[in-house]
Amino acid sequence: MTSKTEQFYIQHIAELEKQLKQRDEHIAILEKQVAELTDKVAKLSKNSSNSSKPPSSDIVKPPRKKKGNGSRNIGGQPGHTKHERTPFATEEIDEFQIHTLDVCPDCGGKLQEVENSSRVVQQIEVVKKPIHIEQHTGLCYWCEHCQKFHYAPMPAHIEKGQLIGPRLTAIVAYMKGACHCSFSTIRKFLRDVVGITISRGQLSKLIQKSSAAFGQAYNELLEYLPYETTLNVDETGHKENKKRFWTWCFRADTYTLFKIADTRGSKVLIDVLGEDFAGVIGCDYFSAYRKYMKDFDVLVQFCIAHLIRELKYLAGLTDKATANYGQKLLDAMRDMFSVFHNAEELTASSFAKAMEESRKAFLNIALNNVPDSRQAHNLANHFRKHGDAYFRFITTPGIGPTNNLAEQAIRFVVIDRYITQGTRSENGRLWSERIWTVLATCSSQGRNAFDFICQSIQAHFSDQPLPSLLGP
Numbered sequence: 001m002t003s004k005t006e007q008f009y010i011q012h013i014a015e016l017e018k019q020l021k022q023r024d025e026h027i028a029i030l031e032k033q034v035a036e037l038t039d040k041v042a043k044l045s046k047n048s049s050n051s052s053k054p055p056s057s058d059i060v061k062p063p064r065k066k067k068g069n070g071s072r073n074i075g076g077q078p079g080h081t082k083h084e085r086t087p088f089a090t091e092e093i094d095e096f097q098i099h100t101l102d103v104c105p106d107c108g109g110k111l112q113e114v115e116n117s118s119r120v121v122q123q124i125e126v127v128k129k130p131i132h133i134e135q136h137t138g139l140c141y142w143c144e145h146c147q148k149f150h151y152a153p154m155p156a157h158i159e160k161g162q163l164i165g166p167r168l169t170a171i172v173a174y175m176k177g178a179c180h181c182s183f184s185t186i187r188k189f190l191r192d193v194v195g196i197t198i199s200r201g202q203l204s205k206l207i208q209k210s211s212a213a214f215g216q217a218y219n220e221l222l223e224y225l226p227y228e229t230t231l232n233v234d235e236t237g238h239k240e241n242k243k244r245f246w247t248w249c250f251r252a253d254t255y256t257l258f259k260i261a262d263t264r265g266s267k268v269l270i271d272v273l274g275e276d277f278a279g280v281i282g283c284d285y286f287s288a289y290r291k292y293m294k295d296f297d298v299l300v301q302f303c304i305a306h307l308i309r310e311l312k313y314l315a316g317l318t319d320k321a322t323a324n325y326g327q328k329l330l331d332a333m334r335d336m337f338s339v340f341h342n343a344e345e346l347t348a349s350s351f352a353k354a355m356e357e358s359r360k361a362f363l364n365i366a367l368n369n370v371p372d373s374r375q376a377h378n379l380a381n382h383f384r385k386h387g388d389a390y391f392r393f394i395t396t397p398g399i400g401p402t403n404n405l406a407e408q409a410i411r412f413v414v415i416d417r418y419i420t421q422g423t424r425s426e427n428g429r430l431w432s433e434r435i436w437t438v439l440a441t442c443s444s445q446g447r448n449a450f451d452f453i454c455q456s457i458q459a460h461f462s463d464q465p466l467p468s469l470l471g472p
Contacts, residue, residue, distance in 0.1 A: 130195075169206050233283045241424060245260050251409050283303065438456075
C-alpha cells in the first residue's frame with residue numbers, strides 16, 4: 001500500500017503531465033498558426049520584382065530612391081547634347097515666302113544683304129478643309145431587247161468604299177487600333193476637325209472592311225509560325241461580354257502575331273504550332289507550356305527573368321535556411337551572367353566552357369542540401385524535372401535567356417484592354433488580332449504602320465495584290 005504522501009506526488013505528477021500535454025498541444029497550434037501567417041505574409045510581399053506578378057498588381061509601390069544629392073535643376077543638364085529635329089527637305093515644302101527689309105529698323109540707313117546668314121523658320125499647318133469630296137454618277141440605260149435598266153459600272157474602289165475612301169478608312173482604322181479611340185471619340189474628331197458626320201454603324205463597317213484588308217497578311221504569318229526555329233510566346237487575359245478569353249502573343253524574329261482564344265491551355269499551342277513543332281519556344285513556367293513540351297517533345301527555354309524574381313522571393317523569406325538557399329542561387333546566377341555579358345572578350349570554346357561550368361555550379365546548389373521548406377522544395381523540383389529547359393539559351397543560337405520580347409510586345413494589348421474594356425463579338429476579336437499583329441510587326445520591322453494600313457485598304461478596295469507582313 002502506498003502512503004498518502006506517495007499518492008499526493010503521484011496525483012501531482014499526473015496533473016503536471018496533463019498540463020504539459022495541454023501546453024504542447026497549444027504550442028503545436030501556435031506553431032501551425034505562425035507557419036500559416038508566415039506563408040500569408042510571404043504571399044502578400046510578392047510583387048513584380050520578386051515573382052511573376054505583373055507590375056500593374058503592385059498596388060502600393062515603394063518610393064524610388066533618389067540618386068545623388070537631389071539638387072539637380074529641372075530641364076536640360078550641363079553637357080547634355082541638344083536635340084533638334086531635322087529640317088524639311090526642299091522637295092517637301094509646299095510654299096516659300098521671303099521676308100525683306102528696305103531700310104534699317106533702328107536708324108533708317110541703307111542695308112546690304114548678308115549671304116548664307118538668313119534666319120529660316122519652317123511652319124507646319126493643317127489646311128482648313130482636309131478632305132476631298134468626289135461624286136460618281138453611273139448613267140442609266142434602257143435595253144429594248146431585254147427590257148431592263150442598266151447602270152454604268154463604278155470603279156472597284158468606289159463600289160467597295162462607298163461613302164468613305166481608302167485613306168480616310170485607314171485613318172479611322174489607325175485611330176481605333178493604334179490610338180485606342182472609341183467610336184464616340186472618332187466621331188467627335190471627324191465632326192469637329194475634319195468636318196464630316198459619320199454614324200457609329202458606319203464606323204463599325206469601316207473597321208470590318210479594314211479587318212478584311214488585313215486578313216491575307218495575317219493568315220500568311222499564321223502559316224509561317226510552325227516553321228520558325230525560335231519563338232517567344234506569352235499570354236494575357238481578354239474580356240468579351242463578361243466572358244473570359246486569352247490573347248496569345250507569338251513573337252518571331254521579324255514579325256509578331258496575336259491570337260485570341262477561349263482557353264489558356266496547351267490546345268492553343270497545338271492549334272497554332274501543331275504537334276510537330278521543331279523550334280525552341282521561349283516562355284514562362286506556366287503549365288500550358290510544360291504540357292506542350294511533355295506531350296510533343298518540344299524544346300523550351302523557360303524565362304530566366306521569372307526565375308530570378310522567384311529567387312529574390314526566396315532570399316527575402318524569414319526562414320534563414322531558405323533565404324540563404326535563395327541568396328546562394330542568386331549569386332550563382334549573377335556569376336553565370338557575368339560570363340554571359342563578357343562573351344565578346346572570350347573565344348567561342350572558352351565561353352561555352354565557362355557557361356557550362358556556371359550551369360553545373362548553379363544546379364549543384366539548386367539540387368543539393370535543399371532546406372526543409374515548401375518553397376525551397378518546389379523550386380528544387382522545378383530543376384529536377386526541367387533543369388535543362390532553363391539553360392537552353394547556352395547551346396541554342398537565336399533564343400534569349402528571357403521572354404522579354406513577347407512580354408514587351410504584349411504590353412500594347414494590355415493597355416488596349418484597359419482602355420477599351422475588350423471586344424463584343426467574334427468580328428471584334430478578328431479585328432483586334434489583325435490590327436495588333438499589323439502594328440507590332442511594322443514596329444519590329446521599322447515600317448510605317450499607317451502606310452501599311454493605307455496600302456492594304458487601297459489594295460483591298462481596288463482588288464489589287466495585298467501587301468505582306470513577312471517583309472518590307
